[in-house]
Amino acid sequence: MCEKPSERVCPTCSSEQVIRNGSVHNGKPKYQCKSCGRQFVINPTNSPVSEETKHLIDRLLLERISLRGIARVTQVSWSWLQDYVNQKLARTPRQVKVSENPRSKLIVECDEMWSFVDSKKNEVYIWLAIDRNTRQVVGCFIGDRTRKSARKFWESLPAIYQHNAIAYTDFWQAYKTVILPNNHRAVGKETGLTNHVERLNNTFRQRVSRLVRESLSFSKKLNNHIGAIWYFIHGYNAELD
Known part of the structure; x- marks a missing residue:
């Protein structure tokens, strides 16, 4: 007609x-x-996605639900959702904002978490640093496990942490090349001095579907993997404010 x-x-x-x-x-x-x-x-088959649905998708992205699961729950098309999420992850800031006037002595706990992109042969490590007092993530870098990545990881921390914080790490040698000797404390797990960041690793695996070891929700592109990690970090930090 x-x-x-x-x-x-x-x-x-x-x-x-x-x-x-x-x-x-x-x-x-x-x-x-x-x-x-x-x-x-005229009279389109698919109506525009409402702002309410978009806000729901934004929240679901912070839980361990695959994108196809989100598409089923929110009843949006897979192609639209993939494009929406890709754009959101690309816009996600790759650094955190912290107060320049801390209320107490700065202490960070650092650790590396294994993950992969596209294939388990393509290992990607997530370097994390959290503030022991606030429990918030203050630094992150996604890459390999080399000294170069360690340098980029340390540079991801705000300057006030790089120069003033006491940093507790495991005995991975790369840390010694980037953290000031007077500020670095290499310790074993038995000391309990890196318990908080190790517990955070478990939280990441429980809530970010891309990090579940046995899952079909893994990332196929590194940029999306990085964006998803940072998206979760900002959401996680906001919950602690």
Whole structure:
């Protein structure tokens, strides 16, 4: 059935100056407004995703639910969700903000957590540092387990932590090359001095589906893997504020 002329109205500016502009994947005709440039379909099959649904998706991304699971729960298309999440992860800041006037002595606990991208042969380590007093993540780098990555990890911490914090780590040699000797404390797990960051590793694996060891929800692209980790970090820190 052909559309009535009155139906060919731009949904953005209400102009009737619209022209035929091809068709969409299901064969429906697509139009373009000559006044504002908006392209649209009359009576589209898929309605726009509401802001309420987007906010729900944002919260679900902080839980151990696969993207396909989120698509089923929120009843959005898989292709739309993938594009939405990719854009959100790309915009996620790769650094935390902290107060420049700490209320107490700065102490951080550091550790590395194994993960992979696309294949278990492609190992990717997540270097984490948390403030012992606030329990918030203050530094993170995702890469290999070399000294170069250790350097980038330490540089991810705010300057006030790099220069003033006492840092407790395991005995991985790379830490010695980046942390000031007077500020570095290499300790074993039996001391309990890195308990908080080790517990955080478990929290990551419990709540980030990409980090579950036996899962089909693993990342296929490094950029998305990095973005997902940082997205969770910002959400986790916000819960502790």
